[in-house]
Amino acid sequence: MTVTEPIVRPGPDAPPPAPRPPEETRVALRRVAPDDIGVALGAAVAGASFAWVLYGRILPVSGWQGYLITAYASFLLLYAIATRMRLDRVAASDRVAGAVISTGAALMVGTVATVIGYVFVKGFGRMLHADFFTATQRHFSALSADGVAVGAAHAVVGTFEQMGIAIVLSVPLGVIAAIYMNEVGGRFAGVVRVVVEAMTAIPSVVAGLFVYAFFVISLGQGFCGLAAGLALSVEMMPVVTRATEVVLRLVPNGLREASLALGAGEFRTLWNVVLPTARSGLVTAVILGCARVVGETAPVLLVAGGSAGMNWNPFSGVQNSLPYFIWVNYKSPSDELNSLAWGAGVALLLIVLVLFTLARLIGGRAPGESGRRKRRRATAVAKSLTPEPTS
Amino acid sequence: MAHPPVFAPESPEFIDSPRRIVVRRTRADHAFRWTTRGVAILVLGLLVAIGGYLLYQGSSALDRAGWGFLTEDVWEPKSGTFGVRGLLTGTILVAIVALVVAVPIALTAALYITEFAPRRLRGLLTSTVDLMAAVPSIIYGIFGFFVLQPQLIPVSRWLAVNLDFLPIFEIRTIDVKARFVDSQFSSSLFISGVVVSTMVIPICCSVSREVFGQAPPGEKEGALALGATRWGVIRAVVLPFGRGGMIGGIMLGLGRALGETIAVAMIISFNTDFSFRILDGQGSTISSLIVLKYGEADTESISALMAAGLALFVLTLAVNTVAGVLVARSRSGKSTEI
Numbered sequence: 193m194t195v196t197e198p199i200v201r202p203g204p205d206a207p208p209p210a211p212r213p214p215e216e217t218r219v220a221l222r223r224v225a226p227d228d229i230g231v232a233l234g235a236a237v238a239g240a241s242f243a244w245v246l247y248g249r250i251l252p253v254s255g256w257q258g259y260l261i262t263a264y265a266s267f268l269l270l271y272a273i274a275t276r277m278r279l280d281r282v283a284a285s286d287r288v289a290g291a292v293i294s295t296g297a298a299l300m301v302g303t304v305a306t307v308i309g310y311v312f313v314k315g316f317g318r319m320l321h322a323d324f325f326t327a328t329q330r331h332f333s334a335l336s337a338d339g340v341a342v343g344a345a346h347a348v349v350g351t352f353e354q355m356g357i358a359i360v361l362s363v364p365l366g367v368i369a370a371i372y373m374n375e376v377g378g379r380f381a382g383v384v385r386v387v388v389e390a391m392t393a394i395p396s397v398v399a400g401l402f403v404y405a406f407f408v409i410s411l412g413q414g415f416c417g418l419a420a421g422l423a424l425s426v427e428m429m430p431v432v433t434r435a436t437e438v439v440l441r442l443v444p445n446g447l448r449e450a451s452l453a454l455g456a457g458e459f460r461t462l463w464n465v466v467l468p469t470a471r472s473g474l475v476t477a478v479i480l481g482c483a484r485v486v487g488e489t490a491p492v493l494l495v496a497g498g499s500a501g502m503n504w505n506p507f508s509g510v511q512n513s514l515p516y517f518i519w520v521n522y523k524s525p526s527d528e529l530n531s532l533a534w535g536a537g538v539a540l541l542l543i544v545l546v547l548f549t550l551a552r553l554i555g556g557r558a559p560g561e562s563g564r565r566k567r568r569r570a571t572a573v574a575k576s577l578t579p580e581p582t583s
Numbered sequence: 584m585a586h587p588p589v590f591a592p593e594s595p596e597f598i599d600s601p602r603r604i605v606v607r608r609t610r611a612d613h614a615f616r617w618t619t620r621g622v623a624i625l626v627l628g629l630l631v632a633i634g635g636y637l638l639y640q641g642s643s644a645l646d647r648a649g650w651g652f653l654t655e656d657v658w659e660p661k662s663g664t665f666g667v668r669g670l671l672t673g674t675i676l677v678a679i680v681a682l683v684v685a686v687p688i689a690l691t692a693a694l695y696i697t698e699f700a701p702r703r704l705r706g707l708l709t710s711t712v713d714l715m716a717a718v719p720s721i722i723y724g725i726f727g728f729f730v731l732q733p734q735l736i737p738v739s740r741w742l743a744v745n746l747d748f749l750p751i752f753e754i755r756t757i758d759v760k761a762r763f764v765d766s767q768f769s770s771s772l773f774i775s776g777v778v779v780s781t782m783v784i785p786i787c788c789s790v791s792r793e794v795f796g797q798a799p800p801g802e803k804e805g806a807l808a809l810g811a812t813r814w815g816v817i818r819a820v821v822l823p824f825g826r827g828g829m830i831g832g833i834m835l836g837l838g839r840a841l842g843e844t845i846a847v848a849m850i851i852s853f854n855t856d857f858s859f860r861i862l863d864g865q866g867s868t869i870s871s872l873i874v875l876k877y878g879e880a881d882t883e884s885i886s887a888l889m890a891a892g893l894a895l896f897v898l899t900l901a902v903n904t905v906a907g908v909l910v911a912r913s914r915s916g917k918s919t920e921i
Contacts, residue, residue: 221813222701255737286812293699296691297708300788303688303781304715307726369626372619384623391630393903395842397870398892402633404877405640405885426633429626457608459615480717487719489845490870494877515721519845522725537722544717552710 228287231274239267268292311541315534319542324535330501332528342528344536346502347517350417351543353506354496354513355486357421358428363478366432373433374440375462385437392430399426400491408495415497417506420513423491432481439473440466472554479551483544489515514540634896641893644886652890656857658872660879660887667891669857673772673866674895676751677847678840680776680861681783686833688780689787696788697795698817712792716785724846727778732769732850735777739768739862753860770852772861775868778850779843787836790910794828795821831909838902842895844870869895 243263271291275284318324327343369388373381403423407413443466451461467474497510498520514536521533608616645652647663655666696708746752756767768774798821806816822829848871855872858865869891877888 221807222699255741257734257738258741282812282815286814289814289817290699293691293695296688297695297700299688300692300715300784301708301711303784304711304718306730307718307722307781310726310730311722365622365626368619368622372623376616376619380620381623384627387627387630389907390900390904391633393838393842393896393900394633395844395870395892395895395899397842397844397873398637398896399633401873401877401888401892402637405889406636409885430630433626458612459609460611462615483717487721489719489721489724490874493845493874515719515845518721518725519849522728522849533725537725540719541722544719545714548714548717 224290227278228275231278232271232291235271235274236267238270239263239265242266242270264295308541311534311537315531315536315538318531318535319538321535324532324539328501329529332500342532344514344517344532344539346499347512347514347536348539349502349504350420350496350506350511350513351486351515351540353504353511354417354420354424354492355482357418357506358424358485359478359482361421362425362429362432362481366429366481367436367474367478369429370433370436370440371462374437375458375466388430388433391426392434394426394430396423396427396488397490397494399423400494402426403491404494414508415495415510416508417496417503417511420492420496420511421506423495424485424488427488427491428481428485431484432477435477435480436474439470439477442473443469475554476551479547479554483547483551486543486547487515487540489519492516493519514543637889637893637896640886641890644883644890647883648887648890652894656855658855658876658887660884661881663883665887667869667894669855669866670869670872670891671894671898672857672859674841674868674870674898676772676859676861676866677776677779677843677868678837680773681779681840681843682833682837684777684780685783685787685836689784689832689836690791690829692784693788693792693795694817694821696792697798698813698821709789709792712785712788715781716789720782720843720846721849723778723781724849727774727781727846728849731778732774735774736766736768739771739773742773743768743862751859751861754863755860756863756865767864768862769864770850771864772851772866775847775850776840776861778846779840782843782846783836783840786839787832790832790835791825791829794825794832794910797828798824827909827912831906834902834906834909838899838906841902842870842899844874847871848874 240263243259243266246266247259247262268288268291272284272288275287278284279287321343323341323343325343325345325348327341328346329342329344332340332342369384373385400423403419403426407419407422408415413419447465447469448461451465452458456464492513493516496513496516498512498516499510500512503509503511517536518533518540521529521536524530524533644660644665648655648665651664652666653671654668655664656669658665658670692708692712696705696712700708742752743754747754802820802824803816806819811819847868851867851871852864853867853871853875854865855867856865873888873892876884879885
């Protein structure tokens with residue numbers, strides 16, 4: 193039923209029609225209004241100038257740190273006053289809180305960028321120098337003549353070998369333990385979970401101390417790369433287990449039930465359904481575990497020592513590694529070793545960055561989502577299976 | 584041929600009872616179960632063995648030291664007098680300084696990511712936080728030693744001159760009003776704490792970001808519909824809902840700060856004095872004790888170090904357990920349906 197209003201012709205005396213309400217616009221919560229930006233910029237300039245006046249004359253501060261703090265405080269004050277003059281109290285406190293919160297994010301990004309940028313500027317050139325990856329410290333001491341080849345090849349080799357040992361030891365154990373906790377379950381699984389949680393709390397230096405006292409001293413194995421690998425895997429195993437468990441929990445239960453309903457056994461279900469579904473997440477878990485331990489210094493410092501020359505054999509003799517190399521050389525009186533330490537820092541950061549990017553590329557997908565190549569193949573198969581439409 | 588009554592719900596003698604479920608596992612399934620169970624037992628055994636070994640080795644040292652372990656400042660295991668009073672205080676002070684610097688930055692950054700950042704920036708910032716967590720601590724250490732330390736010395740000096748009425752900023756060893764004392768402000772607990780804060784920020788930030796992101800959207804929209812500003816939404820919905828997780832994240836950061844080793848060992852000048860004065864260049868941490876003293880390879884020294892490591896482990900374990908409980912509680916059963 194519709195109600196039709198009688199059409200009334202506005203006579204000369206009729207009241208004017210009610211004004212239509214203005215078009216409603218969608219509120220963009222995450223956008224900053226241009227006039228806010230203008231006021232903020234003005235307040236920033238005013239704050240900087242105001243602090244410049246305050247700074248040398250009145251306040252008991254000196255150095256750029258003091259200036260920055262004064263300038264930021266005066267910026268906030270002026271911004272609050274200027275916004276309060278334009279808007280009500282509630283809106284003004286919103287703008288000021290927004291400014292403070294954005295500053296926090298900027299500080300965090302600034303810290304990361306400064307750390308990574310500074311290390312790269314100091315060490316990148318040295319790392320690109322050919323000797324870095326080919327020579328060792330064997331023929332070099334602080335008083336060597338110029339032109340003696342010196343590099344960190346021994347440290348690079350040691351880092352990769354120790355990482356490899358840690359991966360071989362901790363990844364299978366960690367992943368299978370996570371499978372047990374999530375797929376088999378039971379009361380005992382809860383005990384394992386609690387203990388794994390507890391072991392993530394173990395400080396890396398304590399893990400290193402354990403391997404040092406037990407493996408290096410008590411068993412009399414001496415310093416070696418294997419001991420470093422053991423210490424790193426003590427660190428890495430709980431990380432891998434926890435991350436794997438999270439990934440396995442993300443696999444939808446419906447998939448498992450469908451597989452079981454079709455008559456597959458538990459192992460078949462795990463092997464053909466759960467693990468393929470969680471593959472990208474599993475790879476990410478392992479890679480992030482590696483990134484976590486590759487820069488651990490304290491354990492390798494305690495148990496692997498550091499050789500000056502190349503030691504390919506991780507099972508006997510001291511073995512250098514990139515973190516240890518930095519630890520020994522960053523305060524070295526020799527400029528050459530000093531700059532090599534920065535180069536080693538860049539190499540370490542590069543390894544972390546590569547691992548991190550890999551993890552992002554692989555782990556960017558939800559469980560079960562396939563990559564571009566797999567999708568293309570699936571489309572091709574589907575096309576070949578569909579009969580050609582006959583006209 | 585008479586069929587038994589298969590389905591007769593109307594009949595009075597029909598009793599509905601659940602079917603018995605019988606699982607018949609294949610041989611492969613049994614093997615799978617026993618293999619995974621065996622590996623889990625192995626992992627559990629390894630982890631318990633580590634804890635047990637620490638406890639066993641440490642307890643013999645604790646027996647020798649007695650209560651002196653908690654009240655003694657010197658570290659001379661060979662003569663039987665050693666204790667962690669000064670080191671424990673130093674560890675906690677470094678962690679507190681780190682939290683004071685890190686928590687405001689981490690929480691505001693987490694709020695920015697969840698509430699303010701445009702969609703595209705959000706992913707980028709999240710990656711940045713994860714990357715910050717992945718940077719090795721030795722990198723933060725050399726950065727702290729060469730870059731932060733020289734910049735923080737004037738700050739230390741300013742604190743010492745202007746805030747010396749607070750006991751923690753007091754200086755006893757040097758005359759701060761004199762010129763040419765800047766270098767004596769280096770290697771302090773304060774500077775170590777600031778360097779450690781760079782490692783606390785990402786942990787604290789990523790946990791609180793996750794928790795803030797789970798604030799119920801219905802209530803956020805309700806607050807907006809009632810005329811709240813973004814800050815109003817944060818204060819009325821996001822922070823109250825995320826409080827438990829936020830505190831949990833801060834405590835996880837505290838656990839990391841307590842166990843941090845190499846960055847502190849690079850900055851600090853090692854001594855075991857007991858002092859609350861963070862600018863005074865006194866005091867050190869348990870983890871740097873282990874790194875700097877492990878070379879004394881006689882049995883007593885090692886077991887004394889084990890006891891110190893055990894004390895550190897117990898401390899971080901307690902902090903992490905409380906944090907884990909807080910974070911888990913904030914995640915479960917708090918979503919609202921609208």
